[in-house]
Amino acid sequence: xxxxxxxxxxxxxxxxxxxxxxxxxxxxxxxxxxxxxxxxxxxxxxxxxxxxxxxxxxxxxxxxxxxxxxxxxxxxxxxxxxxxxxxxxxxxxxxxxxxxxxxxxxxxxxxxxxxxxxxxxxxxxxxxxxxxxxxxxxxxxxxxxxxxxxxxxxxxxxxxxxxxxxxxxxxxxxxxxxxxxxxxxxxxxxxxxxxxxxxxxxxxxxxxxxxxxxxxxxxxxxxxxxxxxxxxxxxxxxxxxxxxxxxxxxxxxxxxxxxxxxxxxxxxxxxxxxxxxxxxxxxxxxxxxxxxxxxxxxxxxxxxxxxxxxxx
Amino acid sequence: xxxxxxxxxxxxxxxxxxxxxxxxxxxxxxxxxxxxxxxxxxxxxxxxxxxxxxxxxxxxxxxxxxxxxxxxxxxxxxxxxxxxxxxxxxxxxxxxxxxxxxxxxxxxxxxxxxxxxxxxxxxxxxxxxxxxxxxxxxxxxxxxxxxxxxxxxxxxxxxxxxxxxxxxxxxxxxxxxxxxxxxxxxxxxxxxxxxxxxxxxxxxxxxxxxxxxxxxxxxxxxxxxxxxxxxxxxxxxxxxxxxxxxxxxxxxxxxxxxxxxxxxxxxxxxxxxxxxxxxxxxxxxxxxxxxxxxxxxxxxxxxxxxxxxxxxxxxxxxxxxxxxxxxxxxxx
Numbered sequence: 001x002x003x004x005x006x007x008x009x010x011x012x013x014x015x016x017x018x019x020x021x022x023x024x025x026x027x028x029x030x031x032x033x034x035x036x037x038x039x040x041x042x043x044x045x046x047x048x049x050x051x052x053x054x055x056x057x058x059x060x061x062x063x064x065x066x067x068x069x070x071x072x073x074x075x076x077x078x079x080x081x082x083x084x085x086x087x088x089x090x091x092x093x094x095x096x097x098x099x100x101x102x103x104x105x106x107x108x109x110x111x112x113x114x115x116x117x118x119x120x121x122x123x124x125x126x127x128x129x130x131x132x133x134x135x136x137x138x139x140x141x142x143x144x145x146x147x148x149x150x151x152x153x154x155x156x157x158x159x160x161x162x163x164x165x166x167x168x169x170x171x172x173x174x175x176x177x178x179x180x181x182x183x184x185x186x187x188x189x190x191x192x193x194x195x196x197x198x199x200x201x202x203x204x205x206x207x208x209x210x211x212x213x214x215x216x217x218x219x220x221x222x223x224x225x226x227x228x229x230x231x232x233x234x235x236x237x238x239x240x241x242x243x244x245x246x247x248x249x250x251x252x253x254x255x256x257x258x259x260x261x262x263x264x265x266x267x268x269x270x271x272x273x274x275x276x277x278x279x280x281x282x283x284x285x286x287x288x289x290x291x292x293x294x295x296x297x298x299x300x301x302x303x304x305x306x307x308x309x310x311x312x
Numbered sequence: 313x314x315x316x317x318x319x320x321x322x323x324x325x326x327x328x329x330x331x332x333x334x335x336x337x338x339x340x341x342x343x344x345x346x347x348x349x350x351x352x353x354x355x356x357x358x359x360x361x362x363x364x365x366x367x368x369x370x371x372x373x374x375x376x377x378x379x380x381x382x383x384x385x386x387x388x389x390x391x392x393x394x395x396x397x398x399x400x401x402x403x404x405x406x407x408x409x410x411x412x413x414x415x416x417x418x419x420x421x422x423x424x425x426x427x428x429x430x431x432x433x434x435x436x437x438x439x440x441x442x443x444x445x446x447x448x449x450x451x452x453x454x455x456x457x458x459x460x461x462x463x464x465x466x467x468x469x470x471x472x473x474x475x476x477x478x479x480x481x482x483x484x485x486x487x488x489x490x491x492x493x494x495x496x497x498x499x500x501x502x503x504x505x506x507x508x509x510x511x512x513x514x515x516x517x518x519x520x521x522x523x524x525x526x527x528x529x530x531x532x533x534x535x536x537x538x539x540x541x542x543x544x545x546x547x548x549x550x551x552x553x554x555x556x557x558x559x560x561x562x563x564x565x566x567x568x569x570x571x572x573x574x575x576x577x578x579x580x581x582x583x584x585x586x587x588x589x590x591x592x593x594x595x596x597x598x599x600x601x602x603x604x605x606x607x608x609x610x611x612x613x614x615x616x617x618x619x620x621x622x623x624x625x626x627x628x629x630x631x632x633x634x635x636x637x638x639x640x641x642x643x644x
Contacts, residue, residue: 033466035567042466160620186612186619191567192468196560197365201612204358205350218468218565225561229485230357246470311467 024280025060026052027079028273030090030114032067033311035190036218037242040266040312041090048270056281061273069093073100086110086276090269094118110280114272116163126279127289128272130264132163133170134294138262139213139239140174142296146237146259150179151210154202156188156195156223158215167215167241183209188219196222203230211237217244217261224257242266243297243305244312252302263295263305266312335583335599338633342606349614360492362602362609364484367494368393368553370601372572373579374505374594375549378542379445380580381509381592383522384438386546387449390572391456392430396423396554397564398460401469404476412479423551430456431547435540453573461566468565477562484559494556498598501552506594508545518542522589579604582634603633 028049033039042065049061064079066072069092077100079087087104091097094116102123105111113124121127143153155171158164172182184202188195195214202209203226212235214220220240227235240247241262250258271292279286297305346353372389379386400423409415430452438448463469471477486493509515517538520528529535558564581587582603583596607629611622 033461033566036467036565039464039466039468039566157619187622191570192561192563192565193568197608198612200361200365201609204352204355204361205613218567221561221563311465 024085026086027084028063028088032065036312043310044267044270048273069096076100080104088112090114112276125287131294132166136167136170137174138294140171152183153211155185156214158190192222195219199223199226214240217242217247248306261297335596339599346610364494366601366605369575370498371501371553373576373597375546376576377592377597381522382518382542383589384445387573388453390569391453392550393569394460395456398463412476420555427547427551431543435543439536468563470563480559502598
């Protein structure tokens with residue numbers, strides 16, 4: 001009886017201490033800024049970390065960047081041993097990192113996965129991501145509206161990985177049954193330089209191109225330069241995606257060559273951190289899948305998506 | 313003296329000539345293939361596009377030819393190009409000089425200086441520190457690229473002033489009597505590179521050091537100095553590539569120059585330079601750089617190859633071009 005009482009007292013003491021401390025830690029693991037979009041991810045993660053620490057006194061937010069999947073796996077172990085209450089992770093390669101993430105979750109940590117989803121969906125509590133098929137579908141929707149008579153378009157894709165395929169398949173589905181004709185499609189590796197080359201060659205190969213869908217704002221930079229150099233006036237517009245500040249600015253300024261952009265914002269990491277904090281601090285049930293819409297950004301709403309201080 | 317001995321030098325000379333011409337024959341063959349794949353391949357615009365694009369790899373590969381001939385290797389060139397490009401654009405954005413032309417000239421000079429210093433660092437670390445150049449330049453590759461990413465804060469660095477941008481744009485897109493500036497740059501770099509390697513005492517030392525380091529040392533050649541200078545020249549070549557690269561898209565990012573080191577080394581080897589050192593072919597390197605760009609161009613212009621298989625076909629063509637060259641060089 002005595003022992004039980006002591007046990008209860010000790011348990012109560014611990015609970016009291018935990019309650020008094022309230023010190024919680026969220027760890028954020030993201031890839032190093034290796035291209036424009038991930039640069040945006042790192043920026044938004046840092047900004048949101050500051051904002052959250054201000055909003056919830058006592059909350060600690062650690063942001064850690066890793067250059068490749070192997071070092072991200074190590075980073076996850078290190079973060080986990082430090083003792084964390086929640087993990088927000090944007091994995092380099094979700095399938096490679098499935099087990100390291102599961103290990104963190106098995107310790108009772110709340111796990112949020114951002115953007116890249118693994119085949120095994122039991123490793124996370126919360127998923128926050130962009131709408132990849134939606135990105136293609138939104139762009140297709142715009143082409144249908146802008147080209148009711150149909151026309152010849154070229155497509156510059158990203159890298160041959162699943163999310164690229166989801167986007168392109170949805171785009172092709174979207175324009176099915178119209179007179180819009182994809183006359184050429186190549187990989188531009190989400191790189192400005194490669195997209196420049198590909199567009200130069202498209203312009204050489206095809207005497208008439210009505211429009212281009214280039215999937216990513218970084219690549220759009222190279223595409224515009226190639227069109228300017230060839231002095232071609234037949235290419236009426238270019239639709240890109242992501243929401244970089246330069247391209248949003250063009251849309252905002254009403255550039256006829258860049259009428260719209262499709263949102264796939266790196267700020268999704270901030271959404272993930274925010275919702276995770278809500279669950280942790282305010283005890284709101286946040287488990288589930290949170291898919292951000294691939295909003296069509298036009299002149300009217302562009303200012304809502306413009307982050308002039310972001311590197312992307 | 314027997315007949316065989318007297319004939320040996322003649323045969324050697326013939327082999328040398330065929331070896332030097334082989335990359336150009338391969339290039340001509342690939343171009344013929346391109347012309348049949350798409351009639352527009354031989355159009356003036358396409359040819360100048362491809363030439364201009366290959367400037368970066370060609371210029372860098374000429375430097376790499378010298379480095380490899382002297383028995384070294386430089387893996388840091390792509391990252392170095394990104395770093396130098398970032399610094400150049402930051403300088404252009406600083407607005408220290410009002411006159412755009414003077415500002416651009418100053419920025420180019422700065423780039424050349426930074427490139428030479430980066431090369432000097434590679435050279436001294438590997439010669440004085442006696443570390444394998446593979447390791448040294450692998451290290452600096454990481455350093456240069458991270459520095460650029462840091463300077464860009466993970467994003468891209470872009471020329472902000474539109475007047476400067478418009479003026480500088482001419483360096484890539486402009487031409488002299490119809491010949492685009494980048495083509496002139498390739499020619500200039502190749503002529504100077506070939507002169508250094510074949511017509512100067514220093515060039516002979518480079519080849520001597522590359523073919524046998526010990527013999528070179530016993531002959532009184534300062535091996536460390538010869539090697540270090542090849543890295544400085546490599547740095548200058550990278551800077552020249554950057555000076556032409558920056559005006560194209562007016563920006564640099566973490567993706568700038570990604571993989572250029574492998575393309576440059578491929579161009580050098582396809583051009584007939586021995587990877588083990590001792591034999592360098594500057595003009596072959598230029599042909600090698602052109603071959604790499606032309607193959608990519610043909611793949612895009614033709615409808616024969618699926619977008620998923622382009623890499624495989626490119627790889628196969630490079631191997632076939634090398635086999636054909638070796639066949640020619642043996643005089644078969």
